[in-house]
Amino acid sequence: MVKNIGFIGAGNMAYALAQAIIEQESVVQINVFDIRPERMDLFTGDFPRVKLKKGNRDLAADSEIIFIAVKPQEIDMVLKEIVEIKKIVISIAAGITIKHLESNLPHARVFRVMPNTPCLVGEMAAGFAAGSRSTAGDVELVQRLLSYAGYTVMVKEEQLDAVTGLSGSGPAFIAYLAEAFINAGIGLGLSEKTARELTLKTIRGTSLLLEKSGMSPSELINMVSSPGGTTVAGREILEGSDCSEIIRKTVAAAAARSKELGR
Ligand SMILES: NC(=O)c1ccc[n+]([C@@H]2O[C@H](COP(=O)([O-])OP(=O)(O)OC[C@H]3O[C@@H](n4cnc5c(N)ncnc54)[C@H](OP(=O)(O)O)[C@@H]3O)[C@@H](O)[C@H]2O)c1
Structure with missing residues (x-):
């Protein structure tokens, strides 16, 4: 059972995913950090079992699974901050490849997800791909967490462009x-x-x-x-x-x- 899940970036997508996970996992604690304090306040105001973190390093250290939910142009700064992490890292940033994630997070078991906007109402259709260091247990866990927000299918990474064209856009x-x-x-x-x-x-x-x-x-x-x-x-x-x-x-x-x- 997962006890701590972290969200780096507390924007719209993170909010929707966190909401779906909190509803389904009765004991999980959500750790969150965003450079905008008002986004974090929204999480504590709307959800139970949320802990605000002082920064991304702090968040990564205290979370078993880390979602990266910042815009693609902001991800490299985040990757630098959590470079040492050895945990499951799930990136939802559009266009950021597993190769990029794995080379910047040399010890993490990474996943790349293409969600879509109906995630905001719990009706997501998403494709995801697993990195080379992930285990079968990791895949099962990630699929379960994502499926709380809607339909989720594992595809080969090269198929994520098709997923983006079909369900992302x-x-x-x-x-x-x-x-x-x-x-x-x-x-x-x-x-x-x-x-x-x-x-x-x-x-x-x-x-x-x-x-x-x-x-x-x-x-x-x-x-x-x-x-x-x-x-x-x-x-x-x-x-x-x-x-x-x-x-x-x-x-x-x-x-x-x-x-x-x-x-
Ligand atoms: N929205 C969709 O339908 C959709 C679909 C597919 C994929 N995605 C992907 O999902 C990701 C998140 O999208 P979103 O719409 O939820 O974005 P968003 O609402 O802009 O949320 C991102 C949040 O992260 C904050 N942030 C920026 N740099 C940070 C840092 N270093 N540490 C912590 N927080 C930081 C941002 O603050 P500032 O605003 O001040 O920068 C913002 O509050 C994106 O990568 C996007 O490509 C979204």
């Missing part, structure tokens, strides 16, 4: 589609509020139906389409356009940019 692409649906509803005479609610519930409901039934998207499409009906009329426009190819290119462009930014 995905919320922005889905939100774009949501906006188009809302505008379509407004264009047909619905109020903005009604169009928004109907759109969001339809996205959520479709997602849940696919998940719970195990149906493929094609099976669901066929289930909703009666010959000569309304869905078929809409599908003629959608499927006659380049929509699939545009989505393929969108995700591929985000994945390619992730690869370019990696270091």
